[in-house]
Amino acid sequence: MATVKAPITHVIFDMDGLLIDTEKFYTEVQEIILARYNKTFDWSLKAKMMGKKAIEAARVFVEDTGISDSLSAEDFLVEREDMLRTMFPTCEVMPGARRLIQHLHATGVPICVATGSHRRHFDLKTQRHGDLFSLMHHVVLGDDPEVKQGKPSPDVFLAAAKRFEGGPIDPSKILVFEDAPSGVQAAKNAGMSVVMVPDPRLDSSYHKIADQVLSSLLDFNPSEWGLPPLEKEAS
Ligand SMILES: O=P(O)(O)OC[C@H](O)CO
Numbered sequence: 001m002a003t004v005k006a007p008i009t010h011v012i013f014d015m016d017g018l019l020i021d022t023e024k025f026y027t028e029v030q031e032i033i034l035a036r037y038n039k040t041f042d043w044s045l046k047a048k049m050m051g052k053k054a055i056e057a058a059r060v061f062v063e064d065t066g067i068s069d070s071l072s073a074e075d076f077l078v079e080r081e082d083m084l085r086t087m088f089p090t091c092e093v094m095p096g097a098r099r100l101i102q103h104l105h106a107t108g109v110p111i112c113v114a115t116g117s118h119r120r121h122f123d124l125k126t127q128r129h130g131d132l133f134s135l136m137h138h139v140v141l142g143d144d145p146e147v148k149q150g151k152p153s154p155d156v157f158l159a160a161a162k163r164f165e166g167g168p169i170d171p172s173k174i175l176v177f178e179d180a181p182s183g184v185q186a187a188k189n190a191g192m193s194v195v196m197v198p199d200p201r202l203d204s205s206y207h208k209i210a211d212q213v214l215s216s217l218l219d220f221n222p223s224e225w226g227l228p229p230l231e232k233e234a235s
């Protein structure tokens, strides 16, 4: 029998870019705003922003691009909001997310979401996916009072570990799924194992600290982590 990487009992999912394809909307809006300043948005900046709380990502955006004298982080958030508000409800579930969530739920593995997104955005993004998110034991949002700092701080994952039945759960028994460098770092800072499912455009130097890197959730093999195996015929 193959060795188990870590004996996992609980699973925490990131949301944006991992369960739902919302990261492309942030990218699009940021490209539009930067074009006004004759600047281009690239993946090295994207890598620093993704996964963070809105205001923390906004500060990185205006400072790194050198536009902070013309546009404050707060005004940037106001400006992008009109576009995001119409985009978020159209988002799709990422490949393999539905199968994995349904499998873990059906086999009794406690699952939850830990996201940098605040409540208003969470509601817009999950509008059409209530069936899936209702399978989560709980959801911890970026504007939760217990989340003092966004990822890469471990706050959101530690709050998520506390809220499982019988919590706090030992971090070494928790597997986190993440797409963002800040999120992978946050999970490691919380003492958890982490599977990274990065966008292929993200520099591979960000893969190093993840325990496993997959190109899609479809490639995840629960048995490697001591979790109930997938049915072969499941799709
Ligand atoms: O990737 P998440 O779910 O932590 O979301 C964080 C931001 O809202 C988007 O990068």
Ligand SMILES: [Mg+2]
Pocket (backbone or CB within 6 Å): 014, 015, 016, 017, 018, 050, 051, 178, 179, 180, 183
């Ligand atoms: Mg994410």
